[in-house]
Amino acid sequence: MAIATDTQLAQKASTEAAAEKKRWTLNDFDIGKPLGRGKFGHVYIAKEKRSNHIVALKVLFKSQLKQSQVEHQLRREVEIQSHLRHPNILRLYGYFYDQKRVYLILENAAKGELYKELQRCKYFSERRAATYIASLARALIYCHGKHVIHRDIKPENLLVGAQGDLKIADFGWSVHTFNRRQTMCGTLDYLPPEMVESAEHDASVDIWSLGILCYEFLYGIPPFEAKEHSDTYRRILLVDLKFPPKPVVSSAAKDLISQMLVRETSKRLPLHKLLEHPWIIQNADPSGVYKF
Numbered sequence: 051m052a053i054a055t056d057t058q059l060a061q062k063a064s065t066e067a068a069a070e071k072k073r074w075t076l077n078d079f080d081i082g083k084p085l086g087r088g089k090f091g092h093v094y095i096a097k098e099k100r101s102n103h104i105v106a107l108k109v110l111f112k113s114q115l116k117q118s119q120v121e122h123q124l125r126r127e128v129e130i131q132s133h134l135r136h137p138n139i140l141r142l143y144g145y146f147y148d149q150k151r152v153y154l155i156l157e158n159a160a161k162g163e164l165y166k167e168l169q170r171c172k173y174f175s176e177r178r179a180a181t182y183i184a185s186l187a188r189a190l191i192y193c194h195g196k197h198v199i200h201r202d203i204k205p206e207n208l209l210v211g212a213q214g215d216l217k218i219a220d221f222g223w224s225v226h227t228f229n230r231r232q233t234m235c236g237t238l239d240y241l242p243p244e245m246v247e248s249a250e251h252d253a254s255v256d257i258w259s260l261g262i263l264c265y266e267f268l269y270g271i272p273p274f275e276a277k278e279h280s281d282t283y284r285r286i287l288l289v290d291l292k293f294p295p296k297p298v299v300s301s302a303a304k305d306l307i308s309q310m311l312v313r314e315t316s317k318r319l320p321l322h323k324l325l326e327h328p329w330i331i332q333n334a335d336p337s338g339v340y341k342f
């Protein structure tokens with residue numbers, strides 16, 4: 051085995067640092083077909099010319115970001131997501147900009163949006179739901195370990211990789227925090243009671259949202275859905291949790307959901323305990339991937 055000298059190691063380290071700091075431009079990429087469009091721009095499949103690496107290039111218009119006053123949110127998203135490395139978190143490799151646009155170089159999630167899969171299937175099998183919930187719990191344990199809370203876990207923010215592996219995609223609402231927070235954010239159906247009340251919240255907001263997601267995976271609709279926003283708020287605050295007779299869902303799954311959707315934040319099932327819950331043990335695929 052060759053042993054690298056200190057000089058070789060130093061050279062390697064500086065090459066890697068240079069690669070990390072590389073200033074990207076549009077010329078570094080061959081742009082392919084559009085993958086989708088979001089509120090602030092478009093996403094294209096692209097190939098990085100030197101490495102032939104396939105990525106998703108998200109193109110955002112500065113004017114629209116300014117108009118909606120989300121530049122700050124985008125900066126935060128880039129800052130947080132670029133430092134996270136987990137198989138179930140979408141990688142953000144880098145970014146660059148020109149006069150009019152900001153470009154995000156993202157991992158390509160070949161199987162697209164989970165939301166569309168859920169719409170197509172209406173609801174998922176327990177095996178599929180448990181596999182997804184376990185992989186998301188592991189990703190959130192990793193985030194929380196880095197003092198990052200996501201705050202916006204919902205099907206629309208989940209993408210699927212080529213192997214069927216789930217990827218948390220949108221860190222637009224996430225925060226890097228050591229303190230309890232007091233801002234209103236997230237989407238109505240997935241909001242925990244403490245955020246409905248604009249009270250302090252911490253990492254346990256992600257446990258609540260994962261409970262909502264588990265319910266939606268199994269029943270096809272979120273648990274506190276209502277016609278009027280005010281009714282959804284009311285049902286969330288009362289934790290008005292009902293399990294319809296159809297589709298048939300095991301009592302173990304209902305038990306897990308009931309332990310996550312708890313009003314008192316400190317009584318929500320911790321994520322490492324979720325991974326030991328009988329429903330997860332019996333249903334989640336040990337590979338962490340649901341192939342479809």
Ligand code: AMP
Pocket residue numbers: 085086087088089090091093106140156157158159160162163209
């Ligand atoms: P967004 O602006 O993030 O909402 O993205 C718009 C659409 O582009 C999404 O709904 C996806 O269909 C697609 N998309 C975004 N990011 C990726 C990605 N990393 N890999 C594959 N498709 C993506």
